[in-house]
Amino acid sequence: MQLLSSIAAFRNARADFSALGFVPTMGYLHQGHLSLVRQAHEECGATAVSIFVNPTQFGPSEDFARYPRNMERDLELLEAAGVKLVFAPETAEMYPASFGSYITLPMADEVLEGAARPGHFCGVATVVCKLLNIVQPTRAYFGQKDAQQTVVVRQIVRDLNMPTEIVVAPTVREADGLAMSSRNSYLTAEQRAAAPVIYHALQAAHERYASGERSAAALRQAIADILATEPLARPDYVSAADPLTLQELDEIQLRGVLLSLAVRFGGVRLIDNLLLEPA
Numbered sequence: 365m366q367l368l369s370s371i372a373a374f375r376n377a378r379a380d381f382s383a384l385g386f387v388p389t390m391g392y393l394h395q396g397h398l399s400l401v402r403q404a405h406e407e408c409g410a411t412a413v414s415i416f417v418n419p420t421q422f423g424p425s426e427d428f429a430r431y432p433r434n435m436e437r438d439l440e441l442l443e444a445a446g447v448k449l450v451f452a453p454e455t456a457e458m459y460p461a462s463f464g465s466y467i468t469l470p471m472a473d474e475v476l477e478g479a480a481r482p483g484h485f486c487g488v489a490t491v492v493c494k495l496l497n498i499v500q501p502t503r504a505y506f507g508q509k510d511a512q513q514t515v516v517v518r519q520i521v522r523d524l525n526m527p528t529e530i531v532v533a534p535t536v537r538e539a540d541g542l543a544m545s546s547r548n549s550y551l552t553a554e555q556r557a558a559a560p561v562i563y564h565a566l567q568a569a570h571e572r573y574a575s576g577e578r579s580a581a582a583l584r585q586a587i588a589d590i591l592a593t594e595p596l597a598r599p600d601y602v603s604a605a606d607p608l609t610l611q612e613l614d615e616i617q618l619r620g621v622l623l624s625l626a627v628r629f630g631g632v633r634l635i636d637n638l639l640l641e642p643a
Contacts, residue, residue, distance in 0.1 A: 365443045367450045371498050374451045378500060381410045381448065386501030386528075388492065391415040392432040393441050396536035396544035400505040401445045403533055408502055412449040413442055414495055419455060420466075421487030432549050451499065458494060466490045469516055475610045477512050477635065480600055480626060488513055489520050496521070496528050504528050509535040509543045511622055511637040515610060535636070537563065543636045555629040558596040562627050565590035566638045569604075569623050573616075573640050580604035580613040580621065587625060600626035600633065607639060618642060 368374040378384065385404025389397050397413075404411040415438055422428035435452070442450055467489040472478045478485050496504060506514050514532045521530055536544045541563030542556075551559060568590045569583040577583060583604045591597050605612050607622045624637035 365439075365447055365450060367439065367452060369451075369453050370457060371453070374449065374498060377449055378412070383408045383410065383502045384449075384499070385409075385411045386413070386495075386499045386504045387411065388414045388416075388495050388504065388506075390417045390431065390546065391438050392434055392546040392549070393438045394536075394544045394546065396507055396509070398441060398445055399536050400507060400533055401442070401447060403531070404503065404505050405446055407531075410448045411446070412451060412499055412501065413447050414451040414453075414499070416451075416453055416458065416491070416495075418458075418487060418491040420459070420490060421484050423481055423483060426481070427547075427550075432546050451495075458491070467493055467520060469519065472512065472516050472519075472610070475512075475612075476601065476603055476605070476624060477626070485512070485516050489516055492517050493520055493524065493526075496526055501528050503531050505531045505533060507535060508532055508639065509545065509636065511624055511639065512610060515608070541567070543634075545634060547632060547634060550632040551629060555596055555632060558594050559629060559634060561591060561594040561597050562625065562634060562636045565625065566623055566636060570638055570640060573621070578616045580616055583616075583621065583623060587623065591625075591627065596629050598628040600628060616640075 366377050368377055385408030387400045387404055401411055417431050419428055466486050468486050469489055472485040518530050521528060540560040542560050565587040569586040572583055572586050584602050587602045591599050603624045605622050607619050620641040622637060622639050626633060626635045
């Protein structure tokens with residue numbers, strides 16, 4: 365496994381591989397990341413992983429400085445998983461003093477995570493575009509947990525005619541249903557015990573949908589009712605939206621529905637979702 369911190373060095377090493385799978389991460393890896401690495405290895409034969417905590421997707425009051433980091437452990441996990449290339453640049457390598465080009469997606473900034481975190485998806489789209497241009501992967505792998513991010517990434521790849529295939533893998537969960545996330549490490553023991561209410565709320569709406577409910581308002585209410593049973597849970601938003609446009613629905617139509625929510629436990633903000641497809 366090669367650890368590379370400069371764009372030039374990575375491009376030189378990348379030339380040795382014809383097909384290459386790519387998993388972009390911000391480090392502090394968990395089994396969700398590693399499941400993407402395994403899928404990339406199975407489908408592409410060789411895998412590259414980036415570890416870069418991207419400052420442009422954090423707002424001024426968010427947790428960039430305290431975002432969990434453990435490079436030594438990450439590298440051990442990636443080497444054991446058979447990763448060939450690790451790209452771990454410094455901020456100045458990705459955003460030199462002369463940097464001045466950003467990708468904006470106005471529609472993404474108006475809904476869900478975009479509305480809650482102004483400028484977030486400008487940072488996400490910009491860094492993903494840069495990474496795909498640097499790595500030139502055959503396929504890039506993302507988790508469904510960050511559902512709006514996957515919509516954004518697919519749009520920039522389509523709009524900018526990038527040759528990479530985007531693969532979205534199912535959310536990996538703990539035994540109690542909590543979606544795996546680096547931010548779970550911030551939770552106190554009491555908050556961690558309460559956090560599975562997020563998944564229980566999504567499952568309650570799923571059951572309503574499976575029984576034939578097609579009112580988006582009813583599904584949002586089913587989620588809200590379960591969240592209300594947990595005193596530590598403070599919802600930021602509850603959504604039942606079109607899976608492609610991310611616009612809130614009244615009635616669920618042919619494309620199904622993306623159920624999503626953001627919930628705070630103290631100072632920790634967690635997101636999750638379920639994609640319900642048509643019967």
